[in-house]
Amino acid sequence: MTTEDRPRGPERATGLGQPPRNRRELLRKLVWIGVWLVFMSSPVHDLAAGHHTPSGTAAGWLGLTLFAGVYLLLVFRNMGHPMRRPLVAGLIVGLCLLAVTLCLTLGADWLGLFCYVSVACGAALPLRAAYWAVPATGAVMMLVGLATDATQAWNLLLVVVLIGFAMAGVVQLIRTTVELREARATVAHLAANEERLRLARDLHDLLGHSLSLITLKSELAGRMLPGHPDKAAQQVADIEQVSRQALVDVREAVTGYRRPRLSAELAGARVALTAAGVSAELPAGPDLAGAGEDSEAALAWALREAVTNVVRHSGARRCVVQLLHRQTLDGPMLELCVEDDGSGGSGAPGNGLTGLAERLEKAGGMLEAGGAGQGFRLVARVPPARRGQ
Template identity: 90%
Template sequence: MTTEDRTPGPEPRTSLGQPPRNRRELLRKLVWVGVWLVFMSSPVHDLAAGRHTPSGTAAGWLGLAVFAGVYLLLVFRNMGRPMRRSLVVGLIVVLCVLAVVLCLTLGAAWLGLFCYVSVACGAALPLRAAYWAVPATGAVMLLVGLPTDEAEARNLVLVVVLIGFAMTGVVQLVRTTVELREARATVAHLAANEERLRLARDLHDLLGHSLSLITLKSELAGRMLPGHPDKAAQQVADIEQVSRQALVDVREAVTGYRRPRLSAELAGAQVALTAAGVSAELPAEPDLAGAGEDGEAVLAWALREAVTNVVRHSGARRCVVQLLHRQTLDGPMLELSVEDDGSGGSGTIAGNGLTGLTERLEKAGGMLEAGRAGRGFRLVARVPLTP
């Protein structure tokens, strides 16, 4: 997630103010709410002591019940349909007015109600609004409490402010935890997508090459069968060998352990091009010094894709494969070049094979070039060399 300006989305779901999803969350929420109810012990003791008139006591109990109900409504504000922000602000104002009226009419013992107002501001308001509302609650408590009990008001103001800011910290901590969990889920999802993409590339490269060779040899066997049954039998045997090897390659690709070797791909390219009637010029022994396993593997994939395209699409009569060490502006490179004299595509529109090959090379720090070259088509793949 970046910190640049962007359109704000919905706030992440936190456990504060949300319905419990299981019995454990319900117990945790009840304990959390019960801890804060300790500040109501002083008003309850004041009413139970009988220091007020019967009408004053009844009004006190009623006001305390309404205050507790509004507070609990804010705590569980998102049960069912979440409250609108304007309604939340209105309920906080009601809490503040009730606290002021009860303190002015019933005495300093009710100053603890401002702790609930501060907690409600910290939990229900946006962070910037809470930074202003919590100190304002402490200031209102001082204005109300100083005329009645100055010492109690001064002792309680720090508690009111700190408890409100502590609640904003708790809300931010829960929100950050939820965002972290969502980020982890996103990373896991992206990793799964990347693995699917890798598997799709591998299967395309493996099956495209093998099935093209099987199709080609099947056509040759069909043409040879009437006049040259022995040669047709040899082609059928080659088809069986290629199909078995393709099955092994697919299994290895699925398990993720396959690393194609360039020497093996060169030998396979020689067989495929010869079977297609294409005159092939390939390096006898590739010099892979400094390419590393990843570089060799991606060049092997490039050779397989290029030869498959020559056999299937180009109609070429000649194909030249070169493997060269070059010094470029980006440093030393190992370059694989596959050029034919056919009439293959223009290279301006990349198919699935070239797209996947480009992604492979970019991951290895290399690059791909493909396009028309003279009368034919040329594919160049480069990977960086390490000392």
Template identity: 75%
Template sequence: MTEDPRSDASRSERLIRMGQPPRNRAELRRKVLWIGVWLVFLSSPVKDLVSGHHTTGGTVAGWLGLAAFVGVYLSLVFRNMGKPFTGRLVVGLILVLGALATLLCLTLGGAWLGLYCYVSVACGSTLPLRLAYGAIPATTGVMLLVGSRVDREEAQNLALLVLLIGFAMTGVGQLVRTTIELRKARATVAQLAANEERLRLARDLHDLLGHSLSLITLKSELAGRMLPDHPEKAAQQVADIEQVSRQALVDVREAVTGYRRPRLAGELAGAQVALTAAGVTADLPAEPDLTGVSEESESVLAWALREAVTNVVRHSGARRCAVEVARRQTLDGPVLELSVEDDGSGGSAGTHGNGLTGLTERLEKAGGSLEAGRVRHGFRLVARVPTEAPLATGSHPVGSGA
């Protein structure tokens, strides 16, 4: 399945990668903005400092304490942007946050109780689950205890919020960790798949060329020994060498063609990925039954699916795409039919691009046919290839797009 690399790159640039450091300044700005939204709870302390209710020394100390608190909090939140903090350092920084929140509340008043929301968020997002489940209620208890001395009503109003926001962040933290593990697992699976493909290629090449090259070597030695006294026998050995080498070349070409030949099941999986990535709702069948369908015909249908989905992703502007693979009985005999229909703008009526023209030629060589054009609510492409086995009934759908 071919996709536009530029669209993939731009889409990747717009996404914020969870649990990973920013790759560029734009992504850094988006991460900072996302985290900065949650600094809304600092509005009460800032309003308290600018109100003039404190002495000059108290106001300066408040600003310094608030700056230290925010700095420690942001360093915890951004810990995955560089080398992650150790467990002891994380616990130490959380204790510093709790101490600063307590000190500022006791000295400057109940307007500062909102700082415990950040302590709870830090506990939920940075600590292991077992520790977080104990630290979050403990943070709420400390806030209620401090609030009983500075502003009991405000503390009671914030208690539920502190609990909920902390436990919510445990879920977010677990999601980030799961995303990181999934990304590593995907990389491992891809590496294993590549290794398995290399091993398969090595086995196939050994099976194809091992016997042929051994036979060529043996006959070359025989021809060398026969050449002085038996030139006719040596010539026969050379002719055998030529025949074996030609057959080996044919076998290698067939193997390479098999590696390059697309498979319909693989193209269906690729279509699902491409359409989903493009924001198109994909409606695809299960793996089709290819009984009686030659490899050449399957390959042509795979090319047809690739071309159709590429057009949907690049040009149609569609919101939905339905793919159907079904067996049909026609006047010319049984066929396997591939239908790709979308609700986009499609192409110009009566005109085909180079892709569809080449696809028509491929299908005609395989004894198939192609129909493509506008329908009532979009564009539809239908490709058909003959099947070798006759059908007992009129039509047996292999997969349904409904």
């Protein structure tokens, strides 16, 4: 997915572990983090009350500052250069060891630090690791509480476990939201690509056929001008009509509403083949009993592509078009067969046949194209009707 497909502006919220983009987002993040600092009120009160020696108090302030710094480093772990998982795990272990040391040396008032260890586990570790790390943090706190104040440890146990799992859930929710946004952008990108492909196929089929017919009639008009001005004028009138119809077709293709009809394509094929000097054998009235709109449209595109190739590339003198109902191993099929006696086909299929195969596949059908003796044979099959039509 490109950067153009990613959400911008207010749609992209700053999540956990993501750097703020401006001062407002930084302030919001700091306020969110500051709410959780309430659990440090008990250690701060313990140090301010003077319950320890001067050296113990100084060591306590130093340890508390170091603890807060490591905790904030984990919260802002993706600021600048993201941390690797081993480093994150090492910092969490160090945070836990620092909490154990401070609790065992300064008393039970410091048991609240394990809430931050649990939050760090839920926020910074992968989900599976957090499921184990959060209960382990609670277990370590209980072991430390047995040596300091078991009652306070029991009171904090539920808070430590719940706050860790809650943070893990919030992080997972943020990850899921980000994935959904990326998936939505990917779907939009694929839909745009599909629409471009549809438009490219339509324009190729429309303009290839119309321009080929215009070229043929222009050559005929040029040859008729010296001796048969009336016939040349008729060819010019046909060119004008074909040009106008091509313009209408292109507009319909761009808006996505064009559904070609097989009967209209058969009439156009007769005109194009006759103008090219090709003897045409086409069905007078196509039997489309039970055919859905998508199936008929796919066959109409197939006929247009086949006739365009006959006129432009084959050098054929005769072209036979057949429309048959067949029973195949895949069920009943409506089959269009276009065969000429031209120079045949060789090499890789071009854009027209590739696009045609994609059209037929979407309609539930298939395409067969290749040399047939001295000529070329194209067979397009579609089911008579698809579900939902």
